[in-house]
Amino acid sequence: MGEKRIIYMDHSATTYVRQEVVDAMAPYHTENFGNPSSIYRIARASKKAIDTARAQVAQALGADADEIYFTSGGSESDNWAIKGIASANIRKGSHIITSQIEHHAVIHTCQYLEKEGFTVTYLPVDRYGLVDPADLEKAITDKTILISIMYANNEIGTIEPIAELGAIARNHKIPFHTDAVQAVGNVPIDVNAQNIDLLSLSAHKFYGPKGVGVLYIRKGTKIDNLIHGGGQERRRRAGTENIAGIVGLGKAIELATADIEGHNKKIQAMRDRLQKGIIATIPSTHLNGHPEKRLPGNINISFEFIEGESMLLWLDDEGICASTGSACTSGSLEPSHVLLATGLPVEISHGSLRLTLGNINTDADVDFVLEVLPKVVTRLRDMSPLYKKSGKDGGCNVQ
Amino acid sequence: MGEKRIIYMDHSATTYVRQEVVDAMAPYHTENFGNPSSIYRIARASKKAIDTARAQVAQALGADADEIYFTSGGSESDNWAIKGIASANIRKGSHIITSQIEHHAVIHTCQYLEKEGFTVTYLPVDRYGLVDPADLEKAITDKTILISIMYANNEIGTIEPIAELGAIARNHKIPFHTDAVQAVGNVPIDVNAQNIDLLSLSAHKFYGPKGVGVLYIRKGTKIDNLIHGGGQERRRRAGTENIAGIVGLGKAIELATADIEGHNKKIQAMRDRLQKGIIATIPSTHLNGHPEKRLPGNINISFEFIEGESMLLWLDDEGICASTGSACTSGSLEPSHVLLATGLPVEISHGSLRLTLGNINTDADVDFVLEVLPKVVTRLRDMSPLYKKSGKDGGCNVQ
Amino acid sequence: MYSDKVMDHFKNPRNVGEIENPSGVGEVGNPVCGDIMNIYLKIENNVITDAKFKTFGCGAAIASSSMATELIRGKTLEEAWDISNKAVAEALEGLPPVKMHCSVLAEEGIHKAINDYRKKQGLEPWVEKNPHSHDHEEDGEGLTCQH
């Protein structure tokens, strides 16, 4: 496929590691490689580097440094928060509340707990993907031991009313967890103002390395360990620390939260132009997610009559990296549970395209996608039996 | 403390990352950063890199590539093996057999399961740290669902009779897990010949990066997930893959297992000279661990009348990095559970010193330690009230 | 992920389109499952003289349609009937396991189009010799997509 330029519009899947972060990490492989649990000099340097990263994360979240626990990523953080709270509070109750649009790291963990005897309420969302705080209030019982609602959705970008949901949890004295993996760097976070008791994040979503994340745990929260063993992370998360990764995460979160407003303004301008352009030139589309309460770089649009994977293949052929909620890419049976939860019909969900813009993108990228995408959609519609049936511009008349 | 030369003799704690590994990892931060779950080109490159690493690990263990699962390190692998087998086989029974000298990642996980209602037998060891296969045979009941015995001990270096233990487990059709975190690169491993069903390893013990490990799971083994979520690692370990780390692990294990014999010969020659020298010049010492069935780089010696941490501080002052089994370094109440399990008296356990040699060491390092260590021991003994009481060269007459 | 052959047939699909007054048409799949294939045949003297398709689906579905129509052109109905989904997949130099159902869909589409022709001719439809676990089934609960 030659040496074509890559137009990367899949920042919600993962980001490259920015150079400042690569540079910060470098010494911790070969020079300062000491195990931070040891007492000699090179190990003390490792320990100090971890302390610095912990302070950087605390600063970004409005938390205390000793409430920050490093993990191997967002999935581990989500699993730890949910299983750890569940098993530590089993005597109090076994009811958990979450939403229908959570990441699989939350949903599958909850489903696992259901098999173990827990009851889980999956709150519905409106057509924009918003959880209604009134629904949360109603779902709470005296057996509820955890509420877990994501900060921002990874597929449709919708930003949930976290402070409101957190306040309800606080009123009922129920620990409130939020999966903020997609939020960091895009939304100002303050765990105290927003009543967040536990928060998951993952470095590779904000220009840090893969395989390192954080679980914020408010002081006094009753939670079991997920990974038992040595005394690392104040005896709460065993395993020799991934120092290079932790240093990278610290640097990355510092940079990502230094000027959120400026960052968002730039990304959002590109996003808005791209989104408007697509809707203006391509008929029979559905914009998914909330029109305003939405991550700055996120576009999620469904194109009727065509299927997502075939769109991605054509886009990839042009050097454009994107993703879809179609079941056909994942080998799973169902298209995106998020799109379905917003009420989008299954057949239209198959034709969804997610473009997520980030630091790497330019106006030229936007122009290029606006040039290529309509052609791809047309080409695929021209060979789609659904398109013909619908009379080329009518609604979706699939059965 | 100036710019003194560092003599690193704590390779069992962690190793530096060798340059070939650093180089292999580099492209996966900034160029090939794609999420391997995506379908576009740069992501397919990530996927291919992971496939290569998986094949490298499989090759090193005599396993199939699709039996290799990447994790965040040895602790996660141990937790996954033990909890995953326990919860998946709870209907069959709730008895687990392990040993008294396992790493905390195994011991604390077992203790957690005891709180959850499982029964755990901790097999004793002899004075050299060896588990007796006959003890294992006796401990097995019809409720036993897992046997977990470490391959080589991290403190005293003793290498367990894994093939024999595995054969007993196989006879009883009980899954056999081994924590091989210290063994990789030092002992030839063959999961089939040795009847190993699950095996944990961690890259930072064989010149790879920290924060990445493997759990080998024999095909057909019934095991639950530890980290639920996305479909990574064939739906068994969720979380966006730590590609750079995985690539590093693959390269590191390939290099570490390319010539184990040659590597061991070199390391062991230095180790033997150091060990003999210490014993010859310093009276009232105890060699811990097995004299022959032992990791090539490991020395663990207890010095009577003195305490380990103060030894480490003096050694560090001379640039020598080492570790101890004294409780005083860990803030825990008890000195090394491993030394105690071998029958070493508590008070002598406090005075243990572990030196673990590796690729970084030279004959000059050995000379230097042989010069410095006797002085350190003498200095500390001279201020020890126990030493005086004992008449300077008698046995340990503490009460 | 896909073989070069699959990518070739995806990017340059052969025989896209419809046939006016076709001798037989096979419509298979379901939009809920993410793939629909329509196969159009022109049949003269028991020989398939033209074959075209329209497909809504993933890369493998489009490539399978393209390859299947290529394989049956110029064949007798009996020969065409005997072209299995495996033959389609092999001609494509393989399909990923999760995508094998696309080749099944192609085989089913051809069978349906042939039987559509036979019915129009007043002939007994042929019976599937080796009914595969069908890809799209209505079970008691509704539609299941067996990918």
Add this chain to the structure above:
Amino acid sequence: MYSDKVMDHFKNPRNVGEIENPSGVGEVGNPVCGDIMNIYLKIENNVITDAKFKTFGCGAAIASSSMATELIRGKTLEEAWDISNKAVAEALEGLPPVKMHCSVLAEEGIHKAINDYRKKQGLEPWVEKNPHSHDHEEDGEGLTCQH
């Protein structure tokens, strides 16, 4: 981990050794717990004219012994008795939380040595004003090291 002051007193411990015919001796700690301190005092006219120690233990234990003997030299017995473990730790520019017990051990050692002297003089031993949770205790089960 340790302050510069701790490291200085660890590396250059003051007053190491024993006193021949001491006025009072305090032996505290237990080898099972990893630390033993012996404090030796020379007392003249109610004033500590010399203080020495021998210690088996970690860096903090050695530094605490060194600092404690420094602090009490030249002091009256009453003054020396009132030097708390906190004063020792502060003089060392702080100790890590898990190592605070070492300063407690030093305080106890001085108290024991002073009372040893008082008993030899036929005086009532002084009573601890603020008995801390003692560092090394025999409970029902045996010895517990409260680090």
